[in-house]
Amino acid sequence: MTNPAQSQPGGSPSGPEVRRRPGGRTGRTRARVIEAVRAELGERGYDGLTVEGVAARAGVHRTTVYRRWRDVGGLLADVLDAAGDDGWQPPDTGSLHGDLLALNEEILASLTERPPLSTALIAASFRSEEAARALRRLWEDRYVRCEAAVGRAVHRGELPPGTDARGLLIAATAPLYHQIVLLGAPPDPRLPDHAARSAVLAASAGAFAPPSADDGA
C-alpha cells in the first residue's frame, strides 16, 4: 500500500524492469518507459501525460509505446504494477504500535513527496479505469503484506487470535488518506502516531476481535 511510487530512486532496490521481462532490450525499454511516465506524471500531472511525451522522454519510438501500452491508462497501470514488484515488507519494530507508526510515516511521506507522484497516481485512478484497477491491485497486495504485522502482534500476545487484520489496518491508515487526499488538510506530522495509537487502543479494547472470541488459538 503506502506508496504507489515505491520503486522510485531511493525506494526499493529492485527496479520495475525485474518482473515480466527479466532483462535484455525489452526489459530495458520497459524500465525506461516506466521511468518516463513517472517523471512526466510528477512534473505535469495526468493532463500533461501523453504517449508521445513519454516516448520522447524515454527515447523509445512511439509506435513501440502504442503497441505495448496502447494508451495513457495502459502506461499508468504498468507503472503501478511495477511498483508492486519491489519486495516491500511492512516495518518490523517489535510492537504493533511501532509497526503501524512506521507504516503511517511511510504513507505520510509518500502522500507529501515532491514531485507529488503518489497523489498524482491516485488522482489518475479517477480518470482511467485501467489505472484504478491497477492501483487497487497494488493496495490489496500491500494490505495483504501488512497483515504480517498483525500476525506478529497476535504471536506476541498483543492481540487475540482471529483478530480482523484488515479492519485494523484500515482503521490505522485510512485517516491519513482521508485527511490528505480527500480533505486536502495540510500534513500534520503527529497524524501517523495519532492514527496508529487510536487503532491500537481500539484493537486492545476488542474492536477487531472475532465475534465469538475467546483466547484459545
Next chain:
Amino acid sequence: MTNPAQSQPGGSPSGPEVRRRPGGRTGRTRARVIEAVRAELGERGYDGLTVEGVAARAGVHRTTVYRRWRDVGGLLADVLDAAGDDGWQPPDTGSLHGDLLALNEEILASLTERPPLSTALIAASFRSEEAARALRRLWEDRYVRCEAAVGRAVHRGELPPGTDARGLLIAATAPLYHQIVLLGAPPDPRLPDHAARSAVLAASAGAFAPPSADDGA
C-alpha cells in the same frame, strides 16, 4: 459531510435556491441549473458534463450559464455550495455509538447511491481545483456540525472534556471513504457499525483525550 449531493429529491427540505438569491427569477434559474448539473453528472460523469448540456437541460440560455458560472468547475462548485445550505444536522440518537453509526449509515448510503452523484462529485474534485475547494468547504462545514455529537457525548459523561472531536470524527468516518472511494471495495453493510464501534472504543480508551487530560471540567 456525508453527502455532497444532499439537497437532491428526498434529501433536505430546503432546496439549493434558498441561499444567495432567496427567490425570484434569478433564484429559480440557479435552482434549475444546479438540478441540471446534478442530473448530467449523475448520468454522464465529469467527462460528459458541459456548459452547453447543462444549459439545454435547464432550459436556460448558455450565455447566461457562461456569464454566471463560467465553466464546469464553477457549476460544480455551486452545486457543492448549494448542498451545504440544507440545514443538515448530525443524528441525535442518545449515545455516541448511535450517533456515529447513524452518521456512517448516511455516508454509506451517499457513497453507494444510484446514480452515483456523491462519488461523481468526489471524482470531479480531482479534475477541477474549484470543485475541490468547494468540496473541502462542504466537508469542513459538515465536520464542524458533527462536533455537536461529540459535545453531547462529553456532556453525557461518555467522553472526557477536551476530547479531540475532529480526530474522533475522522477515525469514525475515514474507513468508509477509504474502503469505498479509494479501495473500491464492495459496500459492506457492517462497515458503518464496525467503524463507529472502533472509534468509540478508541475514544473510551483515551485515544482522543487531551494530552494532559484529567477528569475535571
